Amino acid sequence: MNAYELPYSVPDCKSIIEDYDKLDAILQENAHLSTPNIHKDIFIALSLILREAIALGHGGAFAILPDPGSAPLKIASPIAPVDLGEELRDLWASLSVLWSSARGPNTDHLDAVELKRVTAHRWRRRLSSVGHLAAADGCVVLDRRLVLRGFGGSIEKNAEGVLGDCHDLASKTDVPAAILLKSFGERHKSAYALCRRVPQALVFVISQDGDLRLFANDNGRVLFASNLSY
Template sequence: MATGSDFTFPALVGQLHDLLGNVAGAPTLEQIREVCDVLYSSSLLKEEGRAVRARVILAPPEAFATAEGPPDGIHAVRFSVTHALTANEIKRLSPAASFFHSVVAVWPDRDRGFRIWGILNTGPRWLNLVAGGRKPLGSEISYPIIHVRDPGWVLFYNGYNLMAEWRGREFHGPRMDVFQSRLLNERFAGHRIRLVEELMQGCLPATMESTAYADLAHLISLQFVKRIINLVRTSGHGGSLLIVPTAKEGSDVATSWIDCKYSAAPDIAGLRFRRLLQSIIRRVGQLSPMGCSTEEAWEIFRNSNDRELDRLEEAFFELARLFSDLMQVDGALVLDSGLGIVGFGGEIRVDRNVLHVGMALDLDGRNVKQWKVQSDGTRHRSVYRLCSVEPEVIGFVISQDSQVRMIANVDDSVIFWAHTMI
């Protein structure tokens, strides 16, 4: 079993063991090693021609109530007879324990090793971490969950927090959530301030300061982009999303470097994202108490059962789905910095070789290691070239194998961030 340079299998096993150390009947280090091997083996199998995909939780039966269920709780279906944990058993159970809605529950039984004792129906809200959904996650899970994601790809979580990945012959620690990066915050700061200023005169309730409204707009915008990317990832198609400078400068970038087979007319339809976002922050302001902070407003946005907010959320989701569908066409989807459609089916035509880029090891892009681009695909290399000549462009590239990179120009150097995934 090989290890990567920045993470090791023994370190992962030790972390899992420590997480379970205070639980009665906790597995030994050797048992944890065995369960990891079994789940990796299951990832290499096929169920009726499809890759095995499953989530497996390491937790005892008594950890879950008997009368709860989604969306806020967990529905535990306990087997009357436990089953041995094997790769084939995970394969057989994977259709019943849908990856997006349920987990297979396992726990050691004395000297018999890990046994499958049931299925937990969690519901899909946990996907909001990457899909940008508004509703909260529901019940917190404080046990390790292992995702059998794709052939040779296993991810290890403490509840819903990524600990490590095992991919092919390498281990590494968690990737970054690029949506927490300072670059995204700073690049769009001016745009969201202008958006709020347009509404401040009599249109926005005085329950929040303008800065709180601007920060809320930023958080909601990130949720929207998350949804687009997740929808493309789950389609299995892959694609590229380019965000170019807005207004006249944005048109110049698209005209100079990108041939869009389908260009959007510059009419009011292109402002739909902006108008929906303004409606959402206005409604949150109406639902908020006086002096509301950004954090409090965000919780209201996520937890409110307000019918108008639900309607706006549905419209927001459908717009994200439209954008993801546009990315199914060969070529890039091009948006301006207000997330209006410039065009899609975009072909980047930058006649410039970029042989090396930087791989960011932190969110700020200060700690970077050199990356040779020869092993990357056409999508990645074309976005590298565009960012090398247009420093204000931000690109997201989703591979067919579901990996996500954010690409940008920082201090005249092209770098990318490998985004954390579920």
């Protein structure tokens, strides 16, 4: 299984970055390309972030929310927004420039190669840094355009609410959340509570032993996936 693949089809995962108009315009202008693999790059990016966090051996969580500002979540360490989606678009733009320069006699080809190299390394370092934020208590918070909003997030206590059912994607059955969460700690319980309250939320939870699990809200229903490949 490739690093970017998940063993389950999680609804709406591919819409984390919603607006590619700028990128498509750049690609069509420079190299007449489209972006058929853009979603693959999103999954690769998430995989790299999660791998860095898992390697720390601390455990952690990553919450991807439509609007973090309106979620029942307190962010202990808010930061100036870091737009990972924009940086991914920059990487694709540098690739299109490289492709265009290689198609004809162009003295700027080496410059295009260097631009692509620098952009790719910057993107990789950024993903590694985001993964390391999981070492702080609480969850790392991003929106669905892959804009990093902060870390140290914790769900508001009054938002935990009453437990309902959770749909286990492995067994394809609905399981009472009280039973599903019985053997898990506070990270998993908070992830479930957040997804129960926030439509289209995704929360990746990493246990200290390195297991990776996912909670997701699909039109009001909370989905659960375990033993994810990263």
